[in-house]
Amino acid sequence: MIELSGVGHRFGDRWVLRGVDLALTERRVAVIGANGSGKSTFARLLNGLIVPTEGRVRVDGLDTRKRGREVRRRVGFVFQDPDVQIVMPTVAEDLAFGLKHHDVPKVSIPGLVDRALADFGLAEYRDHPAHLLSGGQKQLLAIAAVLVTDPAYIVFDEPTTLLDLRNKRRVVAVVAGLAQQVVVVSHDLDLLADFDRAVVFDEGRVVADGTPAEAVAAYLALLSG
Amino acid sequence: MLSLYHDARTPVHALPAGVKLSILVAVGTAVFFAGSAPVLGASLGAVALLYALARVPARVAWRQSAPVLPFLVLIVATQVLIAGWVVAALVGLRVLVLVALANLVTLTTRTSAVVAAVEAALRPLRPLGVRPERVGLVVAMTIRFIPVIKEQADLVRAAQRARGVERSTAFLVPLLVRTLRLADGLGEALDARGVGSGERSRRSRASVRAVRTSDPQGDQ
Numbered sequence: 396m397i398e399l400s401g402v403g404h405r406f407g408d409r410w411v412l413r414g415v416d417l418a419l420t421e422r423r424v425a426v427i428g429a430n431g432s433g434k435s436t437f438a439r440l441l442n443g444l445i446v447p448t449e450g451r452v453r454v455d456g457l458d459t460r461k462r463g464r465e466v467r468r469r470v471g472f473v474f475q476d477p478d479v480q481i482v483m484p485t486v487a488e489d490l491a492f493g494l495k496h497h498d499v500p501k502v503s504i505p506g507l508v509d510r511a512l513a514d515f516g517l518a519e520y521r522d523h524p525a526h527l528l529s530g531g532q533k534q535l536l537a538i539a540a541v542l543v544t545d546p547a548y549i550v551f552d553e554p555t556t557l558l559d560l561r562n563k564r565r566v567v568a569v570v571a572g573l574a575q576q577v578v579v580v581s582h583d584l585d586l587l588a589d590f591d592r593a594v595v596f597d598e599g600r601v602v603a604d605g606t607p608a609e610a611v612a613a614y615l616a617l618l619s620g
Numbered sequence: 621m622l623s624l625y626h627d628a629r630t631p632v633h634a635l636p637a638g639v640k641l642s643i644l645v646a647v648g649t650a651v652f653f654a655g656s657a658p659v660l661g662a663s664l665g666a667v668a669l670l671y672a673l674a675r676v677p678a679r680v681a682w683r684q685s686a687p688v689l690p691f692l693v694l695i696v697a698t699q700v701l702i703a704g705w706v707v708a709a710l711v712g713l714r715v716l717v718l719v720a721l722a723n724l725v726t727l728t729t730r731t732s733a734v735v736a737a738v739e740a741a742l743r744p745l746r747p748l749g750v751r752p753e754r755v756g757l758v759v760a761m762t763i764r765f766i767p768v769i770k771e772q773a774d775l776v777r778a779a780q781r782a783r784g785v786e787r788s789t790a791f792l793v794p795l796l797v798r799t800l801r802l803a804d805g806l807g808e809a810l811d812a813r814g815v816g817s818g819e820r821s822r823r824s825r826a827s828v829r830a831v832r833t834s835d836p837q838g839d840q
């Protein structure tokens with residue numbers, strides 16, 4: 396479980412998150428809200444990429460402030476732009492990279508890489524330079540590289556924004572099929588329709604929290620009024 | 621010319637990366653001292669044989685080497701002007717042998733193997749404070765990000781052209797901003813993927829954010 400209690404975050408002297416208390420237990424949680432409402436800041440708090448200015452974030456009881464490394468092993472993170480997330484020159488090497496840094500024994504790495512390549516339809520791109528992949532393939536690779544390390548939770552920050560319709564559908568299907576608990580930040584309301592829970596942020600506060608239908612209604616009401 | 625590994629099962633591919641890199645360095649040095657056209661010509665022939673042995677298709681070899689040709693022409697032309705035909709031919713041959721051999725190493729060696737070889741070579745320096753894994757990571761990431769930065773440069777240029785700016789020295793500023801932004805995101809991604817200490821300095825992020833808000837390109 397990911398648990399936030401009394402969480403606030405400040406950049407310089409501007410508070411971008413205030414008074415967030417949430418216990419995320421559902422398998423699929425969506426986060427929506429206007430630009431600048433604090434969604435990405437919230438997402439980054441969940442795996443300790445940033446630590447809260449006040450309050451506490453705990454993952455399976457581990458405080459992100461003190462146990463950042465362990466938290467990041469449990470919580471995978473998929474960024475909006477796969478270009479920053481892919482750090483190795485070729486597809487297979489990038490998949491192996493995360494495994495190496497998660498202390499997976501060297502002998503089991505090739506097997507895991509092969510399986511991930513097959514699962515994501517990337518097998519024929521094994522030795523392909525990452526920069527020659529299409530945007531959708533890059534995002535699939537970025538997701539595969541997170542999944543291959545077997546995290547218990549995965550946070551996605553707008554994973555489909557840069558994708559065309561076809562690739563978006565692929566990514567949506569992959570996310571829908573995940574066994575892990577996922578938290579997805581997205582402007583794409585269709586993507587979230589069958590989630591278990593949706594949280595709406597506005598100016599750094601949680602202003603609605605419920606089923607996706609309720610949350611979307613609240614979000615639209617916010618926009619119109 | 622980066623990271624275009626061409627997979628095949630040949631003796632050239634099977635040769636350990638460390639050996640290939642050492643040969644490259646040795647030949648590079650030898651070629652520098654070789655003063656006779658027949659020797660250099662023979663070296664070029666030998667490299668061509670190695671290409672055949674590695675079963676690199678001519679099309680792939682050409683694609684790999686073509687980007688270097690304008691520079692080669694430029695170098696030779698300069699040499700013709702300042703030192704005459706004979707020297708120019710020698711210099712041209714030297715560069716050709718070197719580029720062809722370096723490309724052959726690239727085509728037949730996985731980056732991960734190159735990185736592992738670099739790490740192994742640096743391991744004795746560990747007591748001096750060198751961290752081989754870090755150097756290896758830098759090598760790999762450089763290979764990965766050169767094309768990405770080139771892409772960014774093309775984007776900035778295209779954006780400026782779309783606004784009617786044809787030639788501009790201001791080109792460098794947006795590119796720098798984009799590169800800094802890339803570096804910022806990259807640092808974060810490395811944290812997320814389990815590398816690095818994690819606690820990133822807030823000051824560095826804030827300073828990038830300051831640059832970010834003054835990005836003249838905006839988000840496109």
Ligand SMILES: Nc1ncnc2c1ncn2[C@@H]1O[C@H](COP(=O)(O)OP(=O)(O)OP(=O)(O)O)[C@@H](O)[C@H]1O
Nearest residue numbers: 406411429430431432433434435436437825826829
């Ligand atoms: N590193 C940072 N330094 C300073 N200010 C920041 C930083 N990151 C975010 N902010 C500010 O915090 C606020 C919330 O940003 P955040 O990225 O969390 O919003 P968001 O909801 O993800 O927006 P978007 O939909 O545009 O992605 C914004 O006003 C932003 O400018």
Ligand SMILES: [Mg+2]
Nearest residue numbers: 434435436552
């Ligand atoms: Mg965001």
